[in-house]
Amino acid sequence: MPNYLFLLHENPAAFAKVSPEEMQAIIQKYAEWKKRMQLAGTVVGGTKLQDGTGRVLRQKRGETTVTDGPYTEGREVIGGIFEVKAENFDAAVEAARECPHIEYGVIEIRMVEVH
Amino acid sequence: MKYDKKMGPGKSSDGSSSSKISATLPNSPARSIPSTDADQLVAHLFRHQRARIVASLTRVFGASHLSLAEDVVQDALIKALQQWPFRGIPENPAAWLTLVARNRALDLLRRDASLADKVSELERVLPQTAAPSQSEIDDQLALILMCCHPALSDEWQIALTLKSVCGFSTAEIARGFLTEEKTIAQRLVRAKRRLREKKIAFELPDEAEFSERLAAVMRVIYLLFNEGYGATRGDDLVRPDLCEEAIRLATLLITHERGRVPEVHALLALMMLQAARLPARTQSDGTIALLADQDRTLWDQRLIASGFRHLGLSADGRKITAYHLQAEIAAIHGTAANGVETDWAKVVSLYEQLYELEPTPIVALNRAIALSRWQGPEAAIRSLEGLAKNRALRNYHLLPAVLGELWTQTGDFGRATKAYQKALNCDCTAPERHFLESQLRMVVDRNQIRP
Numbered sequence: 225m226p227n228y229l230f231l232l233h234e235n236p237a238a239f240a241k242v243s244p245e246e247m248q249a250i251i252q253k254y255a256e257w258k259k260r261m262q263l264a265g266t267v268v269g270g271t272k273l274q275d276g277t278g279r280v281l282r283q284k285r286g287e288t289t290v291t292d293g294p295y296t297e298g299r300e301v302i303g304g305i306f307e308v309k310a311e312n313f314d315a316a317v318e319a320a321r322e323c324p325h326i327e328y329g330v331i332e333i334r335m336v337e338v339h
Numbered sequence: 340m341k342y343d344k345k346m347g348p349g350k351s352s353d354g355s356s357s358s359k360i361s362a363t364l365p366n367s368p369a370r371s372i373p374s375t376d377a378d379q380l381v382a383h384l385f386r387h388q389r390a391r392i393v394a395s396l397t398r399v400f401g402a403s404h405l406s407l408a409e410d411v412v413q414d415a416l417i418k419a420l421q422q423w424p425f426r427g428i429p430e431n432p433a434a435w436l437t438l439v440a441r442n443r444a445l446d447l448l449r450r451d452a453s454l455a456d457k458v459s460e461l462e463r464v465l466p467q468t469a470a471p472s473q474s475e476i477d478d479q480l481a482l483i484l485m486c487c488h489p490a491l492s493d494e495w496q497i498a499l500t501l502k503s504v505c506g507f508s509t510a511e512i513a514r515g516f517l518t519e520e521k522t523i524a525q526r527l528v529r530a531k532r533r534l535r536e537k538k539i540a541f542e543l544p545d546e547a548e549f550s551e552r553l554a555a556v557m558r559v560i561y562l563l564f565n566e567g568y569g570a571t572r573g574d575d576l577v578r579p580d581l582c583e584e585a586i587r588l589a590t591l592l593i594t595h596e597r598g599r600v601p602e603v604h605a606l607l608a609l610m611m612l613q614a615a616r617l618p619a620r621t622q623s624d625g626t627i628a629l630l631a632d633q634d635r636t637l638w639d640q641r642l643i644a645s646g647f648r649h650l651g652l653s654a655d656g657r658k659i660t661a662y663h664l665q666a667e668i669a670a671i672h673g674t675a676a677n678g679v680e681t682d683w684a685k686v687v688s689l690y691e692q693l694y695e696l697e698p699t700p701i702v703a704l705n706r707a708i709a710l711s712r713w714q715g716p717e718a719a720i721r722s723l724e725g726l727a728k729n730r731a732l733r734n735y736h737l738l739p740a741v742l743g744e745l746w747t748q749t750g751d752f753g754r755a756t757k758a759y760q761k762a763l764n765c766d767c768t769a770p771e772r773h774f775l776e777s778q779l780r781m782v783v784d785r786n787q788i789r790p
Contacts (some may be wrong), residue, residue, distance in 0.1 A: 239417045243508030244385035247420045252380055254424040272425035275418075304425055324424070 227268055227317040227336040230306040234329035236275075237301065240270040241266070242328060253324040263310065266319060300330065383482060385416055386506030387587075388433050391504055392440045394478035395464045399444070399457050402485060402541035406529055415440040441465050479504070481543050483588065486530075487556040495530035496559050498523050505584045514568060518580045549597060550752050556592065557606055559663070561586045563725060568617070577584055582614045604653035605662035611646035612669035615639040643673045658672070664693040668705075683713035700732055704741050716748035736765035740775060743782070754785035763783050 242250070261267040280293040294301050306323070312314040313333065320331045345699035347446035360691050397409035415436050427433040448454045463472055481578040486499040501515070509527070513520040544552050567581025589607045590597030621625055650666050668689050690706035703726050711719035723742060731740055743758035759779040765773065 234421075239420065240413075241510065242420070243511050244389045244416055244506045244510065244609070245383065246508070247416055248380055248383070248385040251420060251423050251428065255379075255428055258424070263736065270425050275421055316528060327765055 225247050226338065227309050228308050228338060229334050230320055230323060231334065232304045232325045232333055233300040233332060234303045234331055236318045238328045250327055250329050252299065256313065257322055257324060260321040261319065264308065266308050267306060268309055273302060274303040275303065349655065380428060384432060387504040388436050389416065390504050391475060391479065392437060392465065392517065393640060394482040395475060395539055396444055396477045398464055399461045402539050403535040405534065409503065411443050412440050412637055414443055437465055460538045476595055477543065479591055481541055483556055484544065484552050485534065485539060485541055487559050488534065488539055488755060489555055490533055490539065491530050491564050495526050496561060499530045500525040500559055502527055504588065516579060527588040557602065560588050561606060579617055582610065582617065586610050586614060596789045601655045601657065602660050602662060604649040605660060605666050608646045608649035608653055609662055609666035609669055611642045614668065614672045615642035615673060617648065646670065646673065661693060661696045664689050687713055700726055700735060700738065704737055708741060711745055716727065719744050733767045736767040736771065741779060747782055754781045755782040756786055
């Protein structure tokens with residue numbers, strides 16, 4: 225069975241609109257979703273990426289520049305990654321549908337290549 | 340929605356989106372597994388902790404920096420939203436939020452050399468223990484008083500209280516009062532600006548001013564409760580959220596020695612006794628259940644008991660306020676086993692006393708309804724004649740709605756029809772509209788049966 229990564233894209237500007245009550249509801253749903261996934265043996269791993277820090281390297285005409293980033297003004301950043309087991313993309317999508325991240329961000333699903 | 344059919348090993352041949360994860364993954368909510376206690380957050384924890392920390396931070400930063408205090412707390416909540424899904428809910432969520440907010444606040448204070456002395460104040464004022472300190476209770480009271488300052492208009496007071504004290508988002512406030520989000524946002528900006536302009540201090544007023552300031556707070560709480568109890572427009576008849584907040588705020592007043600006065604007990608009694616009936620106010624299909632038709636077994640007996648306790652504490656022989664009278668009326672309803680056994684004569688007398696204090700249409704209508712139960716519909720209709728002529732009440736649906744009911748009771752279905760039609764021309768909530776339409780159909784039918 226292949227593994228899939230859920231890349232959780234978010235734009236912190238989206239958080240400005242979420243009320244304390246709604247945030248609590250999302251966290252509650254997360255706890256329940258993860259529990260279901262764990263019981264189903266679906267979740268393989270989860271990695272939270274530190275917010276607000278990072279570096280971006282680019283090479284232009286032979287010169288490599290390093291900048292702080294990615295920063296988030298108006299742009300989406302990957303906040304974290306879940307790795308799940310699923311039989312196929314359809315199944316992975318069904319699992320992602322219930323991931324509460326979808327309420328305020330985008331979930332990109334990629335399959336992990338097996339050699 | 341099309342999925343890529345080239346899925347590699349294990350693809351589902353029919354391309355359907357059925358779940359094929361290794362073990363059965365429950366998709367429907369009905370099959371979701373309940374969380375253990377460790378995964379549960381106390382209801383409204385985020386809102387309440389937010390309010391608590393905002394109050395303490397405003398004490399430290401100063402009243403003119405209310406927005407800064409709110410930003411700091413919002414940052415802490417967002418951090419929780421970003422991290423807890425991965426790390427799990429911490430064992431002491433309130434302490435976690437407090438610590439993060441504290442650290443952020445300390446960062447801000449340390450950047451400014453002139454604020455160095457506030458660092459120790461912050462550490463003193465925001466302890467990490469679960470039980471609120473006296474200073475935290477003081478701060479929450481000071482915050483409510485500030486948000487209900489007479490320099491602000493009623494609408495600003497309500498918006499600011501809901502935002503800063505109750506932790507509602509602008510969108511939630513807008514939904515609660517059926518206004519636009521940007522209208523609420525503007526009110527908040529203006530209110531905070533007014534607080535800065537008038538240099539309103541973050542402190543408890545002295546004795547002389549206190550009771551007047553407290554009265555303003557009680558009025559805001561009462562308005563909030565009423566909006567939740569009998570919403571004026573929209574899809575919901577009641578918004579229990581708002582009622583709950585109103586009761587919580589009044590309870591907060593009581594925890595403070597200076598808020599523990601008979602009027603506040605009366606207000607609490609009134610709200611608790613009415614809120615106890617909320618579970619029975621709407622029927623399972625969302626339509627209204629009139630008091631006479633409510634399933635009284637659904638009433639919250641615990642709230643009724645608490646209401647009575649506060650009613651007792653409200654009677655100290657000095658003055659009777661409108662809150663006292665309304666609490667007494669609610670108490671009579673709360674203890675009557677059914678509509679027939681209610682002491683309607685007493686209810687009418689209480690409404691007459693209330694009308695002397697507050698000669699409003701809603702009081703007159705409630706008196707009329709009680710009067711109809713005591714002396715019959717004709718007496719009630721007569722009592723409403725003056726009101727019916729009042730042009731200011733043209734768009735007030737309750738008046739023709741009540742007249743419709745009263746005429747129906749007298750058997751005059753023709754007049755009842757006209758009354759219900761008039762009611763439907765006014766603004767009201769969707770469940771009320773639904774109810775009025777069914778009443779209209781009923782009286783139209785009855786009117787046609789008569790020769």
